Amino acid sequence: MIIDFIDENNFVKEEDVIEIEKLLSFAAKVEGIEESAELSVTFVDDSRIHEINLEYRGKDQPTDVISFAMEEMGEGELAIYGEDLPTILGDIIISIPRTIAQAEEYGHSFIRELGFLSVHGFLHLLGYDHETEDDEVKMFTKQKEILDEYGIRR
Template sequence: MTKLMIDIVDETNELTEEQLNEIENLLNFAAEKQKIEDESEVSVTFVSNERIHEINKEYREKDSPTDVISFAMEELGEGEAEISANGMPRVLGDIIISVAKANEQAVDYGHSFIRELGFLAVHGFLHLLGYDHMHESEEEEMFTLQKEILDEYGLTR
């Protein structure tokens, strides 16, 4: 099984060890399904609504809290050159999840909190791999893949 190097930080101190382990297992499962190289690195940070609001405003110029934000390390900006180092681990990027939004959305959608956390983690992870949902065809591909990963893993609605 693919083994990611996952750095998980819960800035809210609201999540249990079991919940954090579940997210780690789910991301490793998603990495296996996507055939990601062993030892690839990803960080997951669980934050408050206030913190994700600040990040959303600063980096996305959106003045509101959101549920998940991803910062892909492999995404090239305009004029940036690709950097590759043989023998170095692949650094996928950062996933930031609002615990309060996850709670709120779990209630709204009528499923468990861990299902919503898992959905947001997989959603963010797929963004790190280059998936997007700006256009209808991309959205269908990404959302179908998310559902397949979550269902196969066992985090169903």
């Protein structure tokens, strides 16, 4: 899988980016995603994710992770088909200050929390959600399975 990492504030160490790339590639294999699929992961501060959360979700507060799936059709959009077009999964945006705070709050490492948020955002790109109790159980079970199988535990 091709992953484009953007770190707007140079928050994340190179070794952590490499670990998240390996984790997301592992998650893609578990989910049967083709190797040529593409996505981006952007690391931002709280003020930037607050802006995004307000603009796109109408929520006037920062959050930890937001995903924008590219394969979902919006109202009035036309589908583009072609054999040579890559599968573009979408964008994952993660607040690093929130990641740090949540890792401390939950008593685990920064890389565990960053891994959790990355997989959470990735599963959203694949259509998983947690709007209903049943959907939440499916998504959170899948997250735990991926993180456990990869070796990132609480």
